[in-house]
Amino acid sequence: MKKRTENYRTKDGRKDYKFSFEEQSNKEWRAYIEKQPSYDGRPSDVHSSHRYRKDNRYYVCWTKPFESLDEAKTIAAKWAEATQKYIKTGTRF
Numbered sequence: 001m002k003k004r005t006e007n008y009r010t011k012d013g014r015k016d017y018k019f020s021f022e023e024q025s026n027k028e029w030r031a032y033i034e035k036q037p038s039y040d041g042r043p044s045d046v047h048s049s050h051r052y053r054k055d056n057r058y059y060v061c062w063t064k065p066f067e068s069l070d071e072a073k074t075i076a077a078k079w080a081e082a083t084q085k086y087i088k089t090g091t092r093f
Contacts, residue, residue: 012076
């Protein structure tokens with residue numbers, strides 16, 4: 001199983017996220033969320049925050065599985081940006 005950890009800073013330069021990109025036994029990828037800002041009182045349940053949970057770890061929820069590391073990294077960045085907007089404004093994604 002392949003694994004790669006990377007940091008992501010939001011486009012506004014204000015917040016940092018850390019992801020562990022891990023290939024699964026079926027060759028799909030997951031973007032586990034290792035570090036992220038708090039939700040500052042916003043609902044943080046899995047539905048509101050677009051996260052899945054497995055074994056006490058959260059990973060990015062998306063409409064379909066990630067087929068490559070590059071796709072996982074791209075979607076994780078989009079998720080981080082949408083999460084920042086949600087924390088700041090309450091706008092759901």
